Amino acid sequence: MARYSFRDKVALITGGSRGLGLEIARRICAQGGRVVMLARDADELRNAVKDLSSRGGQALAFRCDLFEAAQIRAVVRQTIERFGRIDILINNAGTIEIGPVEHMQLEDFDRAMRLHFWAPYFLIGEVVPHMRTSGGGRIINISSIGGKIAVPHMAPYSASKFALTGFSDAIRAELARDKILVTTVTPGMMRTGSQIHAKFKGDHTAEYKWFELSNRLPFASISAERAARKIVSACRRGKPALVMPWTAYFIIAANAILPNLTGHLMKVVNRFLPSPVSQGGNQARTGIEVRSDK
Numbered sequence: 001m002a003r004y005s006f007r008d009k010v011a012l013i014t015g016g017s018r019g020l021g022l023e024i025a026r027r028i029c030a031q032g033g034r035v036v037m038l039a040r041d042a043d044e045l046r047n048a049v050k051d052l053s054s055r056g057g058q059a060l061a062f063r064c065d066l067f068e069a070a071q072i073r074a075v076v077r078q079t080i081e082r083f084g085r086i087d088i089l090i091n092n093a094g095t096i097e098i099g100p101v102e103h104m105q106l107e108d109f110d111r112a113m114r115l116h117f118w119a120p121y122f123l124i125g126e127v128v129p130h131m132r133t134s135g136g137g138r139i140i141n142i143s144s145i146g147g148k149i150a151v152p153h154m155a156p157y158s159a160s161k162f163a164l165t166g167f168s169d170a171i172r173a174e175l176a177r178d179k180i181l182v183t184t185v186t187p188g189m190m191r192t193g194s195q196i197h198a199k200f201k202g203d204h205t206a207e208y209k210w211f212e213l214s215n216r217l218p219f220a221s222i223s224a225e226r227a228a229r230k231i232v233s234a235c236r237r238g239k240p241a242l243v244m245p246w247t248a249y250f251i252i253a254a255n256a257i258l259p260n261l262t263g264h265l266m267k268v269v270n271r272f273l274p275s276p277v278s279q280g281g282n283q284a285r286t287g288i289e290v291r292s293d294k
Helices: 019-030 042-054 069-083 106-133 155-176 204-216 224-237 246-257 259-271 287-292
Strands: 010-014 034-039 058-063 088-091 137-142 180-187 189-191 221-223 241-244
Touching (some): 010 019, 010 069, 010 106, 019 034, 019 042, 019 058, 019 088, 019 224, 042 058, 069 106, 088 106, 106 155, 155 180, 180 224, 189 204, 189 224, 204 221, 241 246, 246 259
Parallel strands (some): 010 034, 034 058, 088 137, 137 180
């Protein structure tokens, strides 16, 4: 496994135009790989391609709404037509919605499930036949510590990440017989500026403040650069699982050994989180919108 090379490999990366996805793309390109980035923002995709090209990387970008299965199929087809293969699939795209469960509605859970579970499901279904034809491949599903331990005020996110984690772990043994290695990545908080793009419900300002503070804690979070380095290494080695940083290992282990204690601690944590507000809290606002009000 250690001899696996990215040279001339084709990696399809969702959410590859910024943040963690772009950092992963940079590292794969630096090792001679070719990347195909999927995202919804055309300007961000153009900037990402320029960034990778300036570093000598080979990059292709497709504007793709991962909520639409037809667009997913079209992108996979175009990638195969262009490069003839897909060696690596990295399901990285995600969104975070923060707020009390009282303000979360059916569409919030549906949106999270469609992006974090159904999109990877459809992509894997489209890509696996091509990987089998070419003799194997790598699938990296980037879940979250929220997919191992339910976090207060993040119910839609946790529910969808639990689904992705379970699916990723379930298919690993079955696909291994075709030399398709599946890695489930479980990061803690990521210092990628995600609070700006996250959506907030309830007391928007208060929810933004606690989430921003959590993202800045050095012992509980990890930078995008360091996370990308670990993910690319895990991909190369074909590791079944990657948990980072070390505090995430501790929290997950504690939950597995003492689930009742963890449950009580989460209740204590929830007491310090913002309380539900009036119906105005049902309106989601992005971190950029909330910060501009300060």
